[in-house]
Amino acid sequence: MNYLTSIGLEVHVQLRTRSKMFCGCAVGFGAEPNTQTCPVCLGYPGAMPTMNGEAVRLTVRTGLTIGAQINARSKFDRKSYFYPDMPKNYQISQYDQPLCEHGSVQIDTPAGGKVVRIRRIHLEEDVAKNMHFANASGVDFNRAGTPLMEIVTQPDITSAEEAFAFLVALKQILQYAEVSDCNLEEGNIRCDVNCSVRPEGQEQLGTKTELKNLNTFKGVLNALKYEAPRQVEVLRRGGTIVQETRRWDGDAGITTSMRTKEDAHDYRYFPEPDLMPVVLAPAQVEAWRATLPEMPRARRERFVSEYGLPDYDAGVLVADKVVADFFEAAARQAPNAKAVSNWMMTEMLRLLGETERDIRSVPITPQALAGLVRLTEARTINSNTAKEIFAELFEKGGDPEAMVKQRGLGQVSDTGAIAALVDEAIAENAKSVEDYRKGKLAAAKFIVGQVMKRSKGKADPQLVTKLLEERLAAGA
Amino acid sequence: MTPDLTSLTVHGALALLESKACTAVDLVDALVAAIAARDPELGAYVSLDADGARREAEAADKARAAGTGGRLCGIPVAVKDVLNVRGQPCTCASRILQGYVAPYDATAIARLRAAGAVMLGRTNMDEFAMGGSTENSALKRTRNPRHPDYVPGGSSGGSAAAVAGGVALCALGTDTGGSIRQPAAFCGCVGLKPSYGRVSRYGLTAFASSLDQVGPMTRTVRDAALLQEVLGGVDPMDSTSVAAPVPAYTERLTTDLRGMTLGVPREYVVDGLDAGVERAVRAAIERCRELGARVIEVSLPHTRYAIATYYVIATAEASANLARFDGVRYGQRCADAADPLDLYERTRAAGFGPEVKRRIILGTYVLSSGYYDAYYLSAQKVRTLIRRDFEQAFAQCDALVTPCTPTPAYRFGEKTDDPLQMYLGDIFTVTANLAGICGLSVPCGVAGGLPVGLQILGPAFKEEQILRVGHAYELARGEGWLG
Ligand SMILES: [Zn+2]
Numbered sequence: 001m002n003y004l005t006s007i008g009l010e011v012h013v014q015l016r017t018r019s020k021m022f023c024g025c026a027v028g029f030g031a032e033p034n035t036q037t038c039p040v041c042l043g044y045p046g047a048m049p050t051m052n053g054e055a056v057r058l059t060v061r062t063g064l065t066i067g068a069q070i071n072a073r074s075k076f077d078r079k080s081y082f083y084p085d086m087p088k089n090y091q092i093s094q095y096d097q098p099l100c101e102h103g104s105v106q107i108d109t110p111a112g113g114k115v116v117r118i119r120r121i122h123l124e125e126d127v128a129k130n131m132h133f134a135n136a137s138g139v140d141f142n143r144a145g146t147p148l149m150e151i152v153t154q155p156d157i158t159s160a161e162e163a164f165a166f167l168v169a170l171k172q173i174l175q176y177a178e179v180s181d182c183n184l185e186e187g188n189i190r191c192d193v194n195c196s197v198r199p200e201g202q203e204q205l206g207t208k209t210e211l212k213n214l215n216t217f218k219g220v221l222n223a224l225k226y227e228a229p230r231q232v233e234v235l236r237r238g239g240t241i242v243q244e245t246r247r248w249d250g251d252a253g254i255t256t257s258m259r260t261k262e263d264a265h266d267y268r269y270f271p272e273p274d275l276m277p278v279v280l281a282p283a284q285v286e287a288w289r290a291t292l293p294e295m296p297r298a299r300r301e302r303f304v305s306e307y308g309l310p311d312y313d314a315g316v317l318v319a320d321k322v323v324a325d326f327f328e329a330a331a332r333q334a335p336n337a338k339a340v341s342n343w344m345m346t347e348m349l350r351l352l353g354e355t356e357r358d359i360r361s362v363p364i365t366p367q368a369l370a371g372l373v374r375l376t377e378a379r380t381i382n383s384n385t386a387k388e389i390f391a392e393l394f395e396k397g398g399d400p401e402a403m404v405k406q407r408g409l410g411q412v413s414d415t416g417a418i419a420a421l422v423d424e425a426i427a428e429n430a431k432s433v434e435d436y437r438k439g440k441l442a443a444a445k446f447i448v449g450q451v452m453k454r455s456k457g458k459a460d461p462q463l464v465t466k467l468l469e470e471r472l473a474a475g476a
Numbered sequence: 477m478t479p480d481l482t483s484l485t486v487h488g489a490l491a492l493l494e495s496k497a498c499t500a501v502d503l504v505d506a507l508v509a510a511i512a513a514r515d516p517e518l519g520a521y522v523s524l525d526a527d528g529a530r531r532e533a534e535a536a537d538k539a540r541a542a543g544t545g546g547r548l549c550g551i552p553v554a555v556k557d558v559l560n561v562r563g564q565p566c567t568c569a570s571r572i573l574q575g576y577v578a579p580y581d582a583t584a585i586a587r588l589r590a591a592g593a594v595m596l597g598r599t600n601m602d603e604f605a606m607g608g609s610t611e612n613s614a615l616k617r618t619r620n621p622r623h624p625d626y627v628p629g630g631s632s633g634g635s636a637a638a639v640a641g642g643v644a645l646c647a648l649g650t651d652t653g654g655s656i657r658q659p660a661a662f663c664g665c666v667g668l669k670p671s672y673g674r675v676s677r678y679g680l681t682a683f684a685s686s687l688d689q690v691g692p693m694t695r696t697v698r699d700a701a702l703l704q705e706v707l708g709g710v711d712p713m714d715s716t717s718v719a720a721p722v723p724a725y726t727e728r729l730t731t732d733l734r735g736m737t738l739g740v741p742r743e744y745v746v747d748g749l750d751a752g753v754e755r756a757v758r759a760a761i762e763r764c765r766e767l768g769a770r771v772i773e774v775s776l777p778h779t780r781y782a783i784a785t786y787y788v789i790a791t792a793e794a795s796a797n798l799a800r801f802d803g804v805r806y807g808q809r810c811a812d813a814a815d816p817l818d819l820y821e822r823t824r825a826a827g828f829g830p831e832v833k834r835r836i837i838l839g840t841y842v843l844s845s846g847y848y849d850a851y852y853l854s855a856q857k858v859r860t861l862i863r864r865d866f867e868q869a870f871a872q873c874d875a876l877v878t879p880c881t882p883t884p885a886y887r888f889g890e891k892t893d894d895p896l897q898m899y900l901g902d903i904f905t906v907t908a909n910l911a912g913i914c915g916l917s918v919p920c921g922v923a924g925g926l927p928v929g930l931q932i933l934g935p936a937f938k939e940e941q942i943l944r945v946g947h948a949y950e951l952a953r954g955e956g957w958l959g
Contacts, residue, residue, distance in 0.1 A: 039580050043800040045573070045681035046560045046582060050715055078796050080843075084816050089799035139804065268843035270852060273685035273793055275715050 002200040003235065005228045006208075007157035009220075010192040011170060013149045013180045014126070015058045020145035021125040022049030022092065027147070029186045033131070033140035041145035043087030048274050055147035056099065056278060058179040059123050060288055062149060063100030065177045065295060066118055070285050074099045074122075076272040081265045084137070085127040087144050095269040098122035099278065105153075105173065106297070107165040116166050117154040124148050149179070155194065155205060160224035163193070167217045168319075172296050175321040184216055191220050196241070197231040206231070207241040211248050211255060223248035227255050299324060307337035313345055322359050323349075329366035334373040343369055347390050363397030364390075371400045380404060382461055408458075415467070418451070418459050422467045425450040436472060444468060481506035482642045486551055486699040489645055493540060493550050500533035500540070500550025500594060503645070507552055507596060511643045519618040520628075520638035522557050523565055524597035532594040539592060548706060549592030554644035556635050557598040558605055559690065560679040561585050564595070568681050569613035570603045572827025573807045582679020583711045584648060584690045591706045599634030599647060603829045604798065605655055605683040607631050608901050611892055612831045621663055622926055622958075626885040629659030635693045636663040640927075646703060647693045652683050653786055654880075654905025656691045657917035661880035661929020664919045664958060666946070667693045668700045671936040672912035673718035675704075676711030682797040684790035685716075687909040697918060697946040701725035704939060720937045728940045729947040734768030736945065739873035743779040744904055750883040752923025757879045760920035760930045760949060764877065767948050774872055776865040779907060781858045783899055786906040788842050788855035795839030801827065834895065863911040870935040875945050878904050880917040880929030908933055916942045918950055922959050 020027055023040035039047035063070050077095035103118035128144035130137060151170065157163045171189065174180045182188050191214045198206035211227060214220045226248075231241050246255040294302070296318045303314035303324075318324045327344050331337040348369075352359060372389060375381045381389070381404055389400050425447050426433055435443035444465070451464045481503055484492070492498045508526045515521050529552060536550035555561060558568050560578035562585075567573040585595065602612035610618045610633025618633045620626035621641030628637040632649030636659035639647050649656040651669035660667025668691045675690045682688060692703035708722040740761060745754070765771050803809030803823035810826060813819035828836070842851035869876060881901060891898045908915040913936050920930035930949065934942035 042805055044560075044579065044806070045566060045568070045576070045800070046578075046677075046679040047580075048678050048714055050713060080796055080799060082799065082802065082816070082820055084802075084804050084819075087800065087805070088796075089802060090796045266845045268796075268840065268845070268848075270792060270796070270843055270848070273716070274682075 001236075003197045003232045004200055004202075005158050006155040006196050006198070006205050007159075007163050007224060007228075008155040008194040008208075009151075009153045009157065009163060009166065010194070011151045011153075011167070012190045012192075013062075013151065013174060013182075014186075014188040015055050015147040015149055016178065016180050017052055017054045017058065017147050019052060019054075021052050021055055021123070021147040022145055025145065028142070029183075031142055033138070033142060036142040037144070041087060042141055043089075049092060049272075051275060051278070052147055055123055055149075057288060058147075059099045059121055059149050060280065060285060061177055061292065062151070062174065062179050063103060063121050064285075064289050064292055065173055066103035066105055068100040068103030068118060068121060070100055070280060071097060072282070073097065073277055073279050075277040076123075076275045077269045078272050079124075079267045079269055081267060083127070084139050085130050085144070087128065087141060091124060091127065092272055092275070093124035094122035097277075105166060105169055107162065107169045109162055109165055114162070116156045116162075119152045119154050121149060121151050124150060155196070160221050160228065163224055164217055164221040167191070167220060171217075172319065172321070176293055176295050176299075178293065187215060190215055193220060193224060193227075195224060195227050195231070197228055197235065199235070206235075207243050209241065209243070209255075210245045212245055212258065214248055219248060219250055222250065222253065223255060226253060230255065296321075307331055307341065309338065309341050313341050316349070317341065317344060320359075326359050326366055326369075330369040330373070333367060333370035335377050336373060339373045339377065340369060343373065343390065347387065347394075351391070351394050362394055364393040365397065368393050368398065368400055375400055375404060379460060382457075382459075385457065415463065418455070418463055419467055421451045421454045421459065422447075422464065422471060424454065426468075426471060433472065444472070482510045482645075484645055485695045486548070486646050486702060487696070489551060490548075500536040500552075501530060503550065504529045504533040504552050504594060504596065507643060507645070511597070514641065515643055517619065517624065518621060518637055518641045518643065519616050520599055520634045520641060520643055521554070521597045522567065522569065522600045522613075522615050522634065525564060525595070526597075528563075529594050529596045536592050536594055546591035546593075546706075547702065548588060550594060551592070552594045552596040552645060553588055554596050554599050554635055554638045554647035555585065556601055556632050556647070556649050558601060558650055558681045558683075559585060559648060560681070561595055561598075564598065566598070566681065567615065568604045569601045569615050570801075570827065570829070570832070571614045571808060572801045572803075572823070576807045578679075580679065582690075583676035583713055584707050585679065587706055587709075588648075588703075593706075596644065599632070599638055599644075601634055602631035602655075603832050604681070604794070605631040605650055605652055605688075606794070606831050606835055608654070608658055608898055609886075609888075609891070610634065610659070611888065612829055614829050617888070620885050620926070623885070625887055626926060627662065627888055629662030629881075629885060631655040631659075632667075632693065633659045633663075636660050636665055636667065639663070639693050639695060640665040645695070646699055649691060649693045650680055650683075651689050651691055651905075651909065651915075652687045652790060653902045653909050656693060657880050657905050657915055657929065657931060658901070660693055660917040661919070661927060661931075662885040664927030665693055665695055666697050666700050666919070666950075667691065667917045667929075668704055668939070668943070669908060669915045670704060670708065670939060671718075671914040672909070673716055674720075674722075674914070674937065674939065675707045676709075676714040676717045678711055678713035682793075684793040685797060686793060687786075687790055689909075697916070697943055697950050698726060698729060700916070701729060701943045701947070704943075708939075718937065723940050725940050725943050728944060730944055731948055731951055732768045733764055733945060733948050736768070736875070736941075737770045737772060737873040738764055738945065739772055739774035739869055739876045741776045741779070741869070741876055741878060742773055743776050744878045746882060746903060748882050748900070749879065750923055753879050753882065753884060753928050756921035756923055756928040757877075757930055760953070761877050763952050764945065764949055767952055769945070771877075772873060774869040774876065776862075776869060776907065778858060778861045778865050779903075782862060782907045782910060783903060785855045785858045785862065786902065786910060787838070787899060788851050789859065789910070791835045791839030792843050792852050792855075793839070795836050795843065798828075798832065798836055803827075831895070859910050862907055866907070866911045866913055866933075866935070874934070874938075874941050876933040877945070878931045878933065880904060880931035884923045884926035884928055904931060912936050914939045914942055916946045918946045919957055920949070920953065921957055925959075927958065
């Protein structure tokens, strides 16, 4: 019997705000423990939350980019459970009236495009971070109260690969909407996964398990690649799936039971009496809609029409907004956008991949890349020199045009000077000339190499080849 | 002859300060001496920062001399131990907050300070403001200044006892279901519960967030009006505070009640209403009529559901509000916890008293899955009906006049074994908190030798109306009301 898999994701996204969700403390990563705190985010007696309007705006903006319904009235609720990382032992979240509902995200699958429906997007506060030492435990409250947006999908996803594709597409949207830095290393995106399987032909979804707190997209992929077959195997053997929360052990590559439904929390949600409901005027929502940026699909089409890029290249470039921004900034200053795209598609992405760096953290600038393209287009330097300069720009930055001038790297395109070098090489390599005449065309390459050597690499190799072929044809 | 500085009203003290007949330091010294002499018996204060108060008084005297003093410049204020004052303990009369020192000022405190007031000391209360006799304090017993065998009421019993007992000129209390008005009635002083949203709750350790309000406790209605002018107004730190303008209440007080209509709720004549209380309140209403008020009967039909509604909502909110007291960040922590659960269980078992535990358990129950609709949701619906009752009543009258409590103060231990009996004592006061309206208690005589409070209720954000009724009545009543 065949089994169908249904996957729903709850994605927690840290919003790009300067201050926390309900107090004025800075949001930041890497500060000394408990230096970004105040009575509110420490849950001190008498402290009260106040709404971060920017977090509301960013959540609505996310909703607008995925075509969600923006609720005119939404409210916040208290979700109660005890844990040392919870300053108040309740989390301020949204239970039954979230900010946004009913959106959708398009994803690319091997079988073609597909739509994943979004059930809701709500806003809540993050918890603190527990730390364990040899003889004690500590809590760092710097993260407590950071604005978190939770995006909940319908169980439309049918495989681990689709879940991965969804997360990639979602990250792209969040980056384009500029609502989150989407820095996975800093835990900007965290994921809870609901997974169930059922025999083909059965309408009703099977019993689900929940996988908590997956911090990487690969983790989601691998956890689901394990969990869905595990469930199928249980059913095949005549067993039943227990509704439970499971932990993904990335090192062992397996999921293990954390707690079953019986000891699930009763969160005792009730409306947060310290906050007023959020009421959004239609005019406000429309004003926010008017500020939406171009989204990846539209940008890809524009790169094809405006810069003449192949669709595939455009797709690669827009996949990461900061890469696309870099390309576009360079292309606007370069004589040939396609040449800029070639550099991005080959050297840039290769070096970024090899060094595992972010394009924002490398010294090369769009201006420098445009300058490099100007040099190659004018044939001031040859492609080997250009590659060397690119590698240097990537590592240390700088102005390529100044570098070429300072170091005399300019390509020799003076026909007379090169012709002299060609004649010298022909005279000194009689054996190769003879081989060439006997039909060993590769021998010409050797002579070109000799000419390049004499020019210290500065001769335009195309010109050298052309002159050499003329001379040899003329029977010199 | 030097006047007895401890028996002054706030206005009286301001007049002396202004005429240089005394200084703020004199006031603090007189009160500190009175506390030393009387408070060991009375038990109004749980902590006193005499040196800090003297320093603040010196600064106030300088400000007054420089002409930069605010409206309460140099006036010492006693503060209920539930409000955060930077650098001072704030125990909420609970063991669990022993050792906690507030790192910030509540907005109410900041406003008093900005007006030049001096923070004198911290007053006893029922633990976390849960109770009506101050017997639930984990720290000490506070006695009724009119009779040492009787409770002062609660939960702001320390503040009421201090003001009525000659060890504070005025105090701050908080009122969630009557906790300002009822002890004011029991001890014989004035207590104002402002409308919900009128005074910022920021820095008030929450009991029930949708019901709590900070308010003044004073010796006269005029003093309450003055303090309320300082305390009121919207606060960006409290999203539930309301941006309604704060009128100059003291300028709107009158000596008569001509043109006013007062409503007497039919449902507030209940079984168990003490005959002496009823007599005193009827006489007070008669006095209001003589002052020119028209008195009519009105109906608040959902009154009989008020106690149940109140105890569902208040305990539900309290169960979440008190969850933060877990020993992790401040206050008491049990020794050698094995794990977080052990830490919570033992810290909270040792830290909370029985009434607080009872309410946390009740509140947790009414919010639990499967019970939420039957209890919490139903209570919210009834709350709406109660609010509507008042809207309809206030369509016919400017203020309601009722007894503040069904009985005068009772003896220690008389009701501690019967929480339900204790809860029923809140019958006349909880409705104002549920409806978000304002209420005032003014002494109106005695029953069995103990003070009786006249409660005056007004529409939300119409404090000027109840202060006007209270002030005119108080003037007509005169000084000899205690008999
Ligand atoms: Zn903070």
